[in-house]
Each structure stands twice: as structure tokens, then as C-alpha cells.
Amino acid sequence: MxxxxxxxxxxxxxxxxxxxxxxxxxxxxxxxxxxxxxxxxxxxxxxxxxxxxxxxxxxxxxxxxRYASGTQLIFELYHVYQELHKEEAESFYSFSKWGNTLLQDFNEIDRYLIPPQEIFSYLSAIQETNHWYVQPNKTPMIESYIRFWKSLKPLYDAFKDHLTQLGVGYQGMIYRKAxxxxxxxxxxxxxxxxxxxxxxxxxxxxxxxxxxxxxxxxxxxxxxxxxxxxxxxxxxxxxxxxxxxxxxxxxxANAPKGPAPTYHSQKNIRIVGVPKNVSQAKYVGALLEELQDSDRHALKNTAVVLGNEHLLNPVLNSMPASISNINVTMGYPVANTPAASLFNEFIALYVTPQYKGWYYNDLLSFIAHPYIQSLFKTPQKTTSELAGSIKEKNWVYITPQHIQQLSSEDMEVLSLLFSKDYTSPTALLNACDTLLLLLKDLFTSETDPISLQYLVQFHVVFNELKEYMATYDFIKDLKSFQSLYKELLAIETIDFYGEPLEGVQLMGMLESRNLDFETVIITSVNEGVLPSGKTNSSFIPFDLKKEFKLPTYKEKDAVYTYHFYRLLQRARNVYLLYNTEADVLEGGEKSRFITQLLTDDSGEKNISHVVALPAMELPVQENEIIAKDLSVLTVLQERAQKGFSPTFLSQYIRNPIDFYKKYVLGIQEAVNVEEVIAANTFGTVIHSCMEALYTPFIGSQLSPDKLKKLFPDIPRVVKEHYKEHYPNVSLESGQNLIAYHVIQRYIEKFITSEIKESSKHTIELLALEEPFKTSLAIPTVDFPVFLRGTLDRVDKKDGVLRILDYKTGNAKNSEVEITDWESLISDPDKGKAFQLLCYALMYSQKHQPEAFEAAIIPFRNQEAGLLTFAFKESVGKSPKNTSITANTMDLFREQLVQLIETICNQQEAFVAKQL
Structure with a gap:
């Protein structure tokens, strides 16, 4: 054909x-x-x-x-706008957010030969009507708003006159002149x-x-x-x-030339649903390889048309090695290169100034960039030293002074990257230039032509920035500088060089105009992509566009429809790929074009519809099992000598594999910067404050008068201990200030409840934060075993001894009540009851009280009162026994001995629990 x-x-x-x-x-x-x-x-x-x-x-x-570039146009428009509005003119940064939309509207008005006076009169009248209200006088803001719409015609005229003097124009202006x-x-x-x-x-x-x-x-x-x-x-x-x-x-009087009946010729159309964009790219690569295997000449007349042009990079990376000739008609966006991410991050560090310094995550992300790592003489050492200092000293915000405290061999590069002097656009641009030259020297010595090509494009961008900043004086702040930088970067592309008439043609939808191929593969045939849907970046309302015959989304959809069906007209083999996983960012459901194909009179077309899914095998879930060798027993013996803590034993009950990783291998949780006080640090501060406030009362009886005298000291004590356990943070604002006041409130509420209790009951404070270490006789273990821990508080209430444990997290009665003793070492949800009984056992072995109680003080929910350990015969409302006696300790000791025997038995492997 x-x-x-x-x-x-x-x-x-x-x-x-x-x-x-x-x-x-x-x-x-x-x-x-x-x-x-x-x-x-x-x-x-x-x-x-x-x-x-x-x-x-x-x-x-x-x-x-001559055609003016988009960047030149926005600058010239702002220049004219400034001259018209004088001191009322917005900053360039604010103007750039709506200036491009205005340029686009000027362009459409001229391309469609609309009388400017008419449309601008309509537009200002519409806006004034929209902001009509009963009050006789408009507010200054509304007056300014209406004044802006009335000024569009003078701005349009002055802008066109200005461009004419320069001998340049925007597209619509050139079309009207032509x-x-x-x-x-x-x-x-x-x-x-x-x-x-x-x-x-x-x-x-x-x-x-x-x-x-x-x-x-x-x-x-x-x-x-x-x-x-x-x-x-x-x-x-x-x-x-x-x-x-x-x-x-x-x-x-004349017949049209060109129309030819080709659409209903014999065709094989395959509609393929593929999940997500990257899978479409992989499918394209596999399909091209299949076509080449079936006919080695097939790819000479094959086109891959990208409905979503962002798929260019994934498709190129998915091309099989056997396909040597690929002709790309689109440029590769410079904004997608590694150099772009580097300079984007570098400029962003300075555009949003922080009086506290740079946010640590932004800084760590920046120095982790491959280009920055390549500039360091000792990248691993420098990065780890900086990251280590941040974590060790809990620097949430880093200043140049913090950087200077490092003893790094790469201080010269660090001083270039992190300076307090880049406060003006010129200074920041010079720093970008210096960084670019350092990278150029590096990539030249390493013979990296691709990275050098990226830098060439950035050299063009920076030179344009210098030119514009020298010509125009309104780039005065870093935000305007960043806006201009992004504007220039968005239009820069790296062109592909090759033989344009050979191999697979890879193009966008608009590049396919007038071209016919035997085999056509179209990707992203989804609503919101093909066609693109109801996008409207314009100040001109829909009704006004209809009145003046300006294009709307209806005409835009018709453009996509034409290009889509034109590609199908003479093709023999058509593959339409769509994303089955519809979302806002990657397009909606499959395109109406596909539905239309399936419902139209198909003629000679053979249409098949399939959903392509990658082959998947679900892994068989297997419990992780780790055998114990002599090295494991050696570690356990060392820990037994120091003393097993209730937390140590509770971890084994929760999951033996996690216990093995944490306590045997010594794999600790990563040390992170605490931007907001962590839960464990929050609890530590409360423990520390309670000890400081109540220590003077040890060995004496609590009274309302004594306790009331604590209130004035609470803010000072909390602040001291907050700073001690969580240094280098500000308590002037943010979540840390809230946490600081929450701790105060918790302590005040507890002391208030203690005042009520001490007025009705006799409460004698016996000990605070008392450490214990007691030996345990484990029959099957041939080395000494100790149990250790620190009791938060021991007191007597009306003669009843109480062991109390502070908890700042969630706690419920069900976690401290048991119905059978075996649950203590088998049910992780009984962990709090297990810990209370461990403390009770340590205390009873040293002091041997006849009967006592153990309870949790829940700071988060103090209204619930103490959560006291209790044994019940059955679940439900059966009577609770809260008294801990020698018999209670014997029953618990049996379970504890069984647990430790299991932990220390070499024949008992660590087996993961399914949580």
C-alpha cells in the first residue's frame, strides 16, 4: 500500500x-x-x-x-508590565506564576485573529460581574483586581509595540502579521x-x-x-x-486532493493492557525483539509512538541489545539528567533560607548525590563523618559553622557547597559555575562523555542566566533566580544523533504527522493521556472561547483523535498499549479510542484484546529457623552473667528471631536524628523528672502540703532533664515545644492525683529507681544466671506494699491480667504482666515481703487509675486476685525457669513467630 x-x-x-x-x-x-x-x-x-x-x-x-524564545518573552512582558504599573507591579517571582498563562492567551488571540478590543472588553466585564456585591463601595483588593483586568488591553498593545521595535514576536503575533x-x-x-x-x-x-x-x-x-x-x-x-x-x-467548485480509502484495509490490531508505565516500556522492548525474530526487516517500517513522552527513558533502557538502529525524534529533557538533580538540590538549599541552618535530611541527600561523591577525595570517610556527627550530636539543622567543625580532607569542596555567602542570585550563580567547572575537570580526566554532554547543556543554561541577569535588574531575590533557572531548564533538551531514515522510529504523537508505517506501537492509550482531557491553562473562560471560536478541550480532543486514527489508516499491524492501573498521575482508564475501536464497524480489521501480566510465583512462606551453635551459647552466658532484663526476656517471647538479631548478633536499630522527641526519650525524660522531684520524699510519708510545693519546680526540672536527654533542640516552637508542655502536664496531673490520694490514704515512699540483680537457679543451665532491672518506685499505701512501673505509652488492663500462667511466656500481649512479675520476683527475693501488689502508672491515661497485676480464674468478670504472695512467685518462677531453659538450650533453635 x-x-x-x-x-x-x-x-x-x-x-x-x-x-x-x-x-x-x-x-x-x-x-x-x-x-x-x-x-x-x-x-x-x-x-x-x-x-x-x-x-x-x-x-x-x-x-x-523572528521568533523570540519563551524566556525572552516572559522577560520582555514583565519589562512592559513594570513600565505600565510602576510601583504597583508585582515581583518577577509572583509575575512568573501567571505571566506564561497570559502569554499563552495573547498567543491564542492572535493566532485566531480575534479583535483584541472586543475580547478584552468582554473579559474585564465578566470579571467585574463575577465580583459584584451589594455594598456600594468595593474593597481595595477588589478594586485592584478589576483594575488588573482592565489593564490587559493596554498591556497587550504595549507589549506588541515593544516586540515590534525589537524585530521579534511570539507565535500568534507572527501569525497575525503573516x-x-x-x-x-x-x-x-x-x-x-x-x-x-x-x-x-x-x-x-x-x-x-x-x-x-x-x-x-x-x-x-x-x-x-x-x-x-x-x-x-x-x-x-x-x-x-x-x-x-x-x-x-x-x-x-474544486474537489479535495489527498483523501484515500485506506482505513478499512486488512489490519491486525492488538489491544494490550499492561500494569504501570515501566511494564509498558518492558513490553515494547520484548515486542520489538519478537518482531525482529519473526522478520529481520520488519523493524525498518516500524514506529513506536509514545502517548506519554515521559516514557522515553524507560523505553530506551528496555530496548534489546539485538536492535542496533533506533532513531529518536524527541530530545532528551535536560531536567531528567543527574546534573539537573544536583543543581536543583544545590539551588534549593539556598532559596528557602533557614535561620537555624539546613535541614539535615536535605543536606545528607545532597552530599549523597553521585556527582558530589565523585568530587570528594575520601567520599566514604567524609560522608560517614558528617552523618555520624549529625546523628551523634542530634543536629536537626546544620550551619556552615557545624561543617567547619569537621576534620575532613574534603573541606575545600564542603566549603564551596555550604557557605553563608550565597545570599544573592549573582553569588549563587557563580557558585554553580564553580561547581560545574570542578565537575568538568573531573569528567574530562575520567573520560565520561555522557556526563560532559550534560554539563555542556548546563553551561548554556548558566550563560543564559548571566545574560538575562545582566540585562534585566529585576532578578533580585533567590526565588526569582530559581524560577528563571527552572524556566530555562524546562526547554533545554539533549538531541540524539543518528540516521533519521533507518531502524525503529521512536517518536511522540505530533512527530508522526504525515508519516505511515506498516507496524505501529502506541503506548499509554489511556484517558488523560490520549486524549489529554479537560486541561485549561487560560484566563479566558470557556463560554468566551466558544463565543470567539477559540479552541477548547473539545477541539483539543479532536486533534488527538485525528492523529490516532491517521496512524491506523495505512498500518497493517497495530499494537495499542494501555495502563491497566489507572491513577491521576499516569492517566485514567483505557482510552475512549480503544472503546470506539471495539464498537465501530471494524471492516477488515482483526482486533484482539488481552491483558499482559508478568509471570509471577508467590514464594512459599517458610518459618525462619536459626540453630544455636557454641558461639550463641557463649554470648548468652556472658549476658546471663550480667543479668537478663525483663525487656531482654520479653523480646524472646515476642519473636525469637528478632531476639537473636538484637541480643546475640548485636544488630541495633539505626541511630537516627530525633527531629521530634522519640517515644523512648520521652519516657526517659519523665522517669528522670519524677526521680528528681520525688527523691527528697524517700523514707517519708507523702502529704498534700509537700506535694503542692513541687508545682513551681516542675517547669525548671522538665526543662533541665529535657535538655539533658535531648540536647541541641529548640523548645521555642514546633512539636518539641508541644512535647515539653505535654511532659509538664503529665507530671502535674500525676502530682494532683497524688495530692488527692495522700489526703485520703497513708502513702509512704520507700524507693525510687532502685537497681536489683538477683540470681536464678536454672537446673538445666550449667552457668550462673542473674535477673536484673530497675524498679521505678516502691511505696506503701495504707500498709500495702506496691511496686510501681511508669509507662508513657499505651497500656490496658488486659495486658496486666492473666488467666493461666503459661500465657506469660507464650503470649506477647502479656508482656507488661511478665515485666511486673520480674520486678516483683527481684524485690521479693531481697526483701521477702509476705504479700504485695505490682502495678503500672499509665501517664497517658491517668484517669484510668493504676493498672494492677491480677490473676483471674477465667476470662470475663470473674474475681481478680491482685495480691502477690510466695505462692504467686513460685508459680511465676516455674514459667521463668522454663523460658530461660528454652533460651539457653542448644537443641532449641530460634524459630520465627508469625505476628
């Missing part, structure tokens, strides 16, 4: 004399390359090739103006000397230009569309061309 360009070239050669006077206007440079190749194939004799230009180049020649000049241009060219090839959605200026040339018989237009889309008045693929054929006077 002939491609569209083959048909066009054949017709042009048949009807016109080929020379450089013949001008062929195409939608894109890509189409021009393939068009020129087709001329070279069919031309038999040597001759000058026709002049091939894109529509933008053609319009620029007509207008006599449309004004087309009449004069048409009289100066030869008849039928211009050919417009493969256009679809024309703006009003393009439409007027082409119609003028058609009416004067100076041009020919070739439409790339199947007649079936023209006949179907509901199908969006033919929306624009149908309107041209109906509305342009030329077609009332």
Missing part, C-alpha cells in the same frame, strides 16, 4: 516541474525529511530539490519577524508554486493564509484523511477537515 507521502510526491511530479522554486509546506521537520527522501527515490534525473519548509518557517518568512502580509505575498509568487501537505487543525491565521493562496490559484492542499471520517459527521477524526471542505469557498 502506498504511503501518504508517496501518493503526494507522485501527484506533484505528475503535475509540476520539480525545482527549488517549488515550495512544500509541511507540519514538522520530520515530515520534511521523509518527503525529501521520497523525492530522491522517484526522481530519475539530477535536479534541484523543492524547497521544503515547516509551517512555522513559512509564516516567519511572511511576517518578517496573515496581514499574505495578499501582497500572493501577488509576487508563481501560480501553483506552493503545496500544503498533510495539515489538519489549522488556526484562523493559517486558514486565512491558505485560503488566500488557493483563491489566487497559487497553492495546492493535500489532506491526509480517509473519506470514511469525512462522511461520518459525528467522528472527531474528520472534524476540522470536514469544516474546511464545507466552509472554504474554494471547495465549492
Amino acid at each position: 502506498q504511503s501518504f507521502l508517496e501518493e503526494v510526491v507522485a501527484d506533484i511530479i505528475h503535475t509540476a516541474q520539480i525545482s527549488d522554486d517549488l515550495v512544500l509546506v509541511v507540519p514538522s521537520k520530520r515530515a520534511g525529511v521523509f518527503l525529501l527522501q521520497q523525492f530522491s527515490k522517484v526522481t530519475k534525473t539530477a535536479s534541484f530539490a523543492p524547497t521544503i519548509v515547516t509551517i512555522e518557517e513559512f509564516v516567519k518568512q511572511l511576517s518578517g519577524l 496573515e496581514e502580509n499574505i495578499g501582497e505575498f500572493a501577488t509576487s509568487i508563481q501560480p501553483h508554486s506552493h503545496f500544503f501537505i498533510g495539515f489538519n487543525a489549522l488556526n484562523a491565521a493559517e486558514s486565512s493564509i491558505i485560503q488566500t493562496l488557493l483563491s489566487k490559484e497559487k497553492a495546492t492542499v493535500y489532506w491526509d484523511i480517509d473519506p470514511c471520517f469525512l462522511k461520518d459527521h459525528l467522528h472527531d477524526a474528520g472534524l476540522f477537515i470536514r469544516s474546511y471542505l464545507k466552509q472554504w469557498p474554494y471547495y465549492s
Whole structure:
């Protein structure tokens, strides 16, 4: 089957004399390359090739103006805006957030030849109506708002005049100027000397230009569309061309050129659902390899069209090694390179100044960047020294002074990266330049051409920044500098070099215009991607756009529809990939285009629909088992000599594997910076404060008068112990200030409850934070075993001895009540009861009281009262026995001995528990 360009070239050669006077206007440079190749194939004799230009180049020649870059336009617009608004003008940083939207609206107004006075009058009237209210006088803010909308027409006029003086323009301005000049241009060219090839959605200026040339018989237009889309008045693929054929006077007497019935030819269409974007990239790679294996020439006429162009990098990385020729028509965004992430982080460190310093996570993330690591002489040592100091000294915020305390060999690089002097855009830009030169020298010595190419592009960006900052004086703050940097970075790309006519063609949807392939693979055919959906970055309301015939999301969807179906027209094998896992960021459900294909009259098309999933094998869950060798017993013996703590034993009950890792191998939890006081530190501070406040009362009876005298000292004591256990933090704001006041409140509430209790009961304080270490007789263990721990408080209430344990976390009655003794060493939820009985055992072996109680003081929920250990005959409301006697200790000792025997038995392996 002939491609569209083959048909066009054949017709042009048949009807016109080929020379450089013949001008062929195409939608894109890509189409021009393939068009020129087709001329070279069919031309038999040597001759000058026709002049091939894109529509933008053609319009620029007509207008006599040059295209200004997006960055130059935003600067020039702000310059004009400043002159008009004087001291009322916003900063460049604030302006940049809406300036690009305004530029886009100016562009649309001119491209569609809208009378500016009319549309701006409508727009200001609409905004004034929207902010109408009953009060006779508007607020200053509303007055300013209405004044802004009324100033758009003067800003538009002044901006265009300013650009005209510079000899440049934005796209719409150039199009409007070209449309004004087309009449004069048409009289100066030869008849039928211009050919417009493969256009679809024309703006009003393009439409007027082409119609003028058609009416004067100076041009020919070739439409790339199947007649079936023209006949179907509901199908969006033919929306624009149908309107041209109906509305342009030329077609009332002339038939259109180009439409050919190809869509209903024999096709194999495979619709493939693939989970997530990366899986689509992997599927594309596997599919190309399969096509190449089946026919080694198949890839010469194959195109991969990326619905979502962010898939470029994953697709390139998924290409099989056997495919040597890949032609990429898109540039690789510089913003996606490692150099971009480096400079983004570096600039961000200084844009949001912290009077406290740099946030430690941002700093650690920055120095972990591969490029920074490569600059260090001793990267591992420098990084570990800095990270170690941050964790050891709990630096949540780091200042240059903190950096200078390090004794690193890389201090020169660190001083460049972390300085207090980068407070102006010029200083920060110079620092970026210095960093770039250091990296350039490094990559030159290491012969790393790819990284060097990245740096070349950044050199371009930084030079542009210098130029703009030298020309314009409104880049005064770092936020404006960052905004400009991001603006420049967003438009920079690294071009791929290769043979444009060889191998697999990898392109975006717009690059596919006018091109036909036998095999087409389209990715991301999801709603929100193809088509892109109802996005509206414009100040012009939808109703006003409809009134002035400006494009809305309806026309935008029709553009995507045309490109999609045009790709299918002449293809024989089509693969449509969509993401089965719909989400906001990666597109919605499968595209309406797929649904439409499945429901339309398919003609000769053979459509299959499958969901591709990677082969998966679920691992069989196996309990982790670790045998005990002599080294394990040696460690256990050493710990037994020092004394097993209740926490140590509770860890084994909870999970023997975690016990093995923590206490046998010595793998501790990572030391992290405490930005907000951690739960264990919070508890330590309360323990420490309670000891400091109550120590004077040891050996005496508590009384309301004594306890009331503690209140004035609470803030001072809490502050001292907070600083002692959690240094280098500010208690002036944030969550740490809240935690500081919570600790005070907990202690005040406890002392208040103690005042009530001591007024009704006799409470004698016997001990605080008393350490114990007692020996245990374990029959099957041939080395000494000790139990150790620290009792938070021992007192007597109305003559009843109480062992009390402070808890600042969650605690419930069910955790200190048991119905059978075996649960103490088998149920992790009884861990608090187990710990209380351990403390009780240590105390009873030393002091041998007849009967006593053990309880938890729950600081988090003091209203619940003490949580006292109790034994019950059954679950439910059966009577509780809270008294701990010699018999209680004997029953507990049996369970404790059994637990320690299990831990120390070499034949009993560590077996993971399923929690």
C-alpha cells in the first residue's frame, strides 16, 4: 500500500516541474525529511530539490519577524508590565506564576485573529460581574483586581509595540502579521508554486493564509484523511477537515486532493493492557525483539509512538541489545539528567533560607548525590563523618559553622557547597559555575562523555542566566533566580544523533504527522493521556472561547483523535498499549479510542484484546529457623552473667528471631536524628523528672502540703532533664515545644492525683529507681544466671506494699491480667504482666515481703487509675486476685525457669513467630 507521502510526491511530479522554486509546506521537520527522501527515490534525473519548509518557517518568512524564545518573552512582558504599573507591579517571582498563562492567551488571540478590543472588553466585564456585591463601595483588593483586568488591553498593545521595535514576536503575533502580509505575498509568487501537505487543525491565521493562496490559484492542499471520517459527521477524526471542505469557498467548485480509502484495509490490531508505565516500556522492548525474530526487516517500517513522552527513558533502557538502529525524534529533557538533580538540590538549599541552618535530611541527600561523591577525595570517610556527627550530636539543622567543625580532607569542596555567602542570585550563580567547572575537570580526566554532554547543556543554561541577569535588574531575590533557572531548564533538551531514515522510529504523537508505517506501537492509550482531557491553562473562560471560536478541550480532543486514527489508516499491524492501573498521575482508564475501536464497524480489521501480566510465583512462606551453635551459647552466658532484663526476656517471647538479631548478633536499630522527641526519650525524660522531684520524699510519708510545693519546680526540672536527654533542640516552637508542655502536664496531673490520694490514704515512699540483680537457679543451665532491672518506685499505701512501673505509652488492663500462667511466656500481649512479675520476683527475693501488689502508672491515661497485676480464674468478670504472695512467685518462677531453659538450650533453635 502506498504511503501518504508517496501518493503526494507522485501527484506533484505528475503535475509540476520539480525545482527549488517549488515550495512544500509541511507540519514538522520530520515530515520534511521523509518527503525529501521520497523525492530522491522517484526522481530519475539530477535536479534541484523543492524547497521544503515547516509551517512555522513559512509564516516567519511572511511576517518578517523572528521568533523570540519563551524566556525572552516572559522577560520582555514583565519589562512592559513594570513600565505600565510602576510601583504597583508585582515581583518577577509572583509575575512568573501567571505571566506564561497570559502569554499563552495573547498567543491564542492572535493566532485566531480575534479583535483584541472586543475580547478584552468582554473579559474585564465578566470579571467585574463575577465580583459584584451589594455594598456600594468595593474593597481595595477588589478594586485592584478589576483594575488588573482592565489593564490587559493596554498591556497587550504595549507589549506588541515593544516586540515590534525589537524585530521579534511570539507565535500568534507572527501569525497575525503573516496573515496581514499574505495578499501582497500572493501577488509576487508563481501560480501553483506552493503545496500544503498533510495539515489538519489549522488556526484562523493559517486558514486565512491558505485560503488566500488557493483563491489566487497559487497553492495546492493535500489532506491526509480517509473519506470514511469525512462522511461520518459525528467522528472527531474528520472534524476540522470536514469544516474546511464545507466552509472554504474554494471547495465549492474544486474537489479535495489527498483523501484515500485506506482505513478499512486488512489490519491486525492488538489491544494490550499492561500494569504501570515501566511494564509498558518492558513490553515494547520484548515486542520489538519478537518482531525482529519473526522478520529481520520488519523493524525498518516500524514506529513506536509514545502517548506519554515521559516514557522515553524507560523505553530506551528496555530496548534489546539485538536492535542496533533506533532513531529518536524527541530530545532528551535536560531536567531528567543527574546534573539537573544536583543543581536543583544545590539551588534549593539556598532559596528557602533557614535561620537555624539546613535541614539535615536535605543536606545528607545532597552530599549523597553521585556527582558530589565523585568530587570528594575520601567520599566514604567524609560522608560517614558528617552523618555520624549529625546523628551523634542530634543536629536537626546544620550551619556552615557545624561543617567547619569537621576534620575532613574534603573541606575545600564542603566549603564551596555550604557557605553563608550565597545570599544573592549573582553569588549563587557563580557558585554553580564553580561547581560545574570542578565537575568538568573531573569528567574530562575520567573520560565520561555522557556526563560532559550534560554539563555542556548546563553551561548554556548558566550563560543564559548571566545574560538575562545582566540585562534585566529585576532578578533580585533567590526565588526569582530559581524560577528563571527552572524556566530555562524546562526547554533545554539533549538531541540524539543518528540516521533519521533507518531502524525503529521512536517518536511522540505530533512527530508522526504525515508519516505511515506498516507496524505501529502506541503506548499509554489511556484517558488523560490520549486524549489529554479537560486541561485549561487560560484566563479566558470557556463560554468566551466558544463565543470567539477559540479552541477548547473539545477541539483539543479532536486533534488527538485525528492523529490516532491517521496512524491506523495505512498500518497493517497495530499494537495499542494501555495502563491497566489507572491513577491521576499516569492517566485514567483505557482510552475512549480503544472503546470506539471495539464498537465501530471494524471492516477488515482483526482486533484482539488481552491483558499482559508478568509471570509471577508467590514464594512459599517458610518459618525462619536459626540453630544455636557454641558461639550463641557463649554470648548468652556472658549476658546471663550480667543479668537478663525483663525487656531482654520479653523480646524472646515476642519473636525469637528478632531476639537473636538484637541480643546475640548485636544488630541495633539505626541511630537516627530525633527531629521530634522519640517515644523512648520521652519516657526517659519523665522517669528522670519524677526521680528528681520525688527523691527528697524517700523514707517519708507523702502529704498534700509537700506535694503542692513541687508545682513551681516542675517547669525548671522538665526543662533541665529535657535538655539533658535531648540536647541541641529548640523548645521555642514546633512539636518539641508541644512535647515539653505535654511532659509538664503529665507530671502535674500525676502530682494532683497524688495530692488527692495522700489526703485520703497513708502513702509512704520507700524507693525510687532502685537497681536489683538477683540470681536464678536454672537446673538445666550449667552457668550462673542473674535477673536484673530497675524498679521505678516502691511505696506503701495504707500498709500495702506496691511496686510501681511508669509507662508513657499505651497500656490496658488486659495486658496486666492473666488467666493461666503459661500465657506469660507464650503470649506477647502479656508482656507488661511478665515485666511486673520480674520486678516483683527481684524485690521479693531481697526483701521477702509476705504479700504485695505490682502495678503500672499509665501517664497517658491517668484517669484510668493504676493498672494492677491480677490473676483471674477465667476470662470475663470473674474475681481478680491482685495480691502477690510466695505462692504467686513460685508459680511465676516455674514459667521463668522454663523460658530461660528454652533460651539457653542448644537443641532449641530460634524459630520465627508469625505476628
